[in-house]
Amino acid sequence: MHIQKLKYKDGMAELSIADWQIEAGQHWGIFSSQSQCSALIVQLLSGELEANSGEVLDSPQRIACVSLLHQQRLLEEEIAKDETDFQDSIDYGSTVEQLILNMGCTQAELEEVIEKTDLGELRQRPFRQLSTGETRRAMLARALVTKPQLLILDEPYTGLDTAHRLALSQLLNVCAEQMQLIVITSREDELPTCISHVALFDHHSLTQTMTLEEWHNHPIKQHIKKLSQQKSGGVFELLESYHEQKQLLDPLIDMQNVKVEYLDGVIFKDFTWQAKIGQHWQIRGPNGCGKSTLLGLIMGDHPQCYSNDISVLGMKRGSGESIWDIKKQIGIVSSALHLQYRVNCSALDVLLSGFFDSIGLYEKPSKKQIQLAQQWLKVLEMSEFEKIGFKSLDYGQQRLLLIGRALIKQPALLVLDEPYQGLDYINRKLVFFVLNRIAKTNMSQLLYVTHYAEDALEAIDHFIDFEPVAEGHQLVIG
């Protein structure tokens, strides 16, 4: 494949590649300090977008992509197909198996890919019910059954637990013998060993190509780490400039003998736990163990929160409390929220919606709130996007805005379910530094989920660990 003098520009989205030769037998890693670049690379290389000028020569015929963008699209399609209103029973949409078969594979190919991607127990589960890591594996399975000549993977490891990340590396090393791979990552050391070359993108263009060995010692890694640390100073100064200490009732969260179960089994049971004032908690466990379910109970988004004994911020769930009284003291970032945020309001309005806990903006913000939101756009280096619609931004930019939306009102409780998903290197580090300082200074109390040991915040010293038992998982407090 040979890319020559390629230029693309549409509004704020921009990419240029002067000359890039991808020889047969080579497998490429792509590192980009901007998430926007990655989305464009996927779409331009796969032919989904057409460049304004330049050419892509000898492009393979069968190209498959796995990205958060494609995942979000499929989930939206599944929700749009929801036929609940027209039939007696609830329609949960297509199962994992149906979605793989829809790609046009045989039964034998289905069985093979289900085994490779560890989807055996999930094959009959509706796609919409899958956990984050389970969803990522289903997307990979759909791409693999098309037997592509070129497989483009944008952040394939994100959302996967440690064991599944290892399994993915092994699988990609095997795939590399049958197809060409391009793996885009924002984690500098996260590339399968089959990768032979790395392309470095910066400021909307391909700046350098090198071998994997050269990449391992590249000075840019230190440089961009410093950059994000500096940026995080600005965000934290802004937070401090309007911080007010809140009076809270102890404990912030109280759960007694909590149990969650579905028709096909128990997720967890007998869980008794209190989060006291001043404590920050990390929730750990493998994909599908129930971490987001636990957070859903606390947020009041999970239907089983009312059949359990749960109090949040002094209010007992199901006691006639207003869900908004609780929500106004909680800021949340999660894949579920990202998926729910389907309105196309401006970037400024997304931040402002944090003051009202709404998806989109339906109330008139005060002048002070507007000024504050503009200051937030500035420290996030997103001022140029102030009037741009949320849907026109790439997944990483959307995610950064949703993080700003959660932080802007300085909530008592900050619920962060894999907050870094889709963020580029600089913004991931920026958010990491900010969260650590928020926790250290007790500005908000954190409930934090991440699958990466390197993302552990030193200010968090309380843990809930999901450990497998005969029926689902048991939750161990440490």
Ligand SMILES: Nc1ncnc2c1ncn2[C@@H]1O[C@H](COP(=O)(O)OP(=O)(O)OP(=O)(O)O)[C@@H](O)[C@H]1O
């Ligand atoms: N309605 C449902 N019926 C049956 N199972 C369900 C339903 N909704 C969710 N699940 C399953 O519940 C399990 C727990 O999901 P949850 O999202 O809480 O996992 P998680 O620990 O957050 O995983 P991940 O690390 O992948 O994000 C998953 O296996 C999911 O498929």
